[in-house]
Amino acid sequence: MKLAEALIQRADLQKRIAQLESRMKQNAKVQEGDEPSENIEELLPQYDVLMDELEQLIIKINKTNNATAFNDTTLAESITKRDCLKSKIRCLRELSEATTIQQERYTRNEIKFVRCVDMIKLQSLIDTFSKSYRELDVKMQGLNWTIDLLE
Numbered sequence: 001m002k003l004a005e006a007l008i009q010r011a012d013l014q015k016r017i018a019q020l021e022s023r024m025k026q027n028a029k030v031q032e033g034d035e036p037s038e039n040i041e042e043l044l045p046q047y048d049v050l051m052d053e054l055e056q057l058i059i060k061i062n063k064t065n066n067a068t069a070f071n072d073t074t075l076a077e078s079i080t081k082r083d084c085l086k087s088k089i090r091c092l093r094e095l096s097e098a099t100t101i102q103q104e105r106y107t108r109n110e111i112k113f114v115r116c117v118d119m120i121k122l123q124s125l126i127d128t129f130s131k132s133y134r135e136l137d138v139k140m141q142g143l144n145w146t147i148d149l150l151e
Contacts, residue, residue, distance in 0.1 A: 003068075004144035006061050013054045020047050064150045070143060078140060085133040092126045 001009075024043050027036035065076040099115045099122075 001149045002145055003061065003064050003147040003149055004141070006057060006064075006149045007144060010054065010057050010061065013050060013057065017047065017050050017054065020050065060149050060151065064147060067150060068143070068147055070140070075140065075143065075147075078136065082133060082136050082140065085129050085136070089126060089129045089133060092122060092129070096122055096126065 020043060023038055024040050024047070027038045027040055027043075030036050062076070065079060066074055068075040070078045095117065096119070099117050099119065
């Protein structure tokens, strides 16, 4: 199995686990006199099986990421770099949104807001980080289809 296939399988397992968790929560309590639509005692073993599968798959993915060379480092380190770029982009976009000023003044006596951030520089940073993120992500996605998952 290729690393990319394992990542797809991991995402599928995570969705299935989230759905199972939701079903268990929905059936955790019912109105007195009613029966739950599903028995949680039957859902818990399914949950355990899926979690065990996910755990083993993540261990293999992490082992593969740590052993795979990528851009003068390991794939695991590059994933960390990509995740940090994503966090920076998110933060800067939120800052950009926070600087949006909507004047809701009805008279001249009301408070006027002004920006404290250079929007041109901020947008330039967002664009630079976004480009770096995209370039790194494309390289990593391509590599994922060539690397075999380690056992």
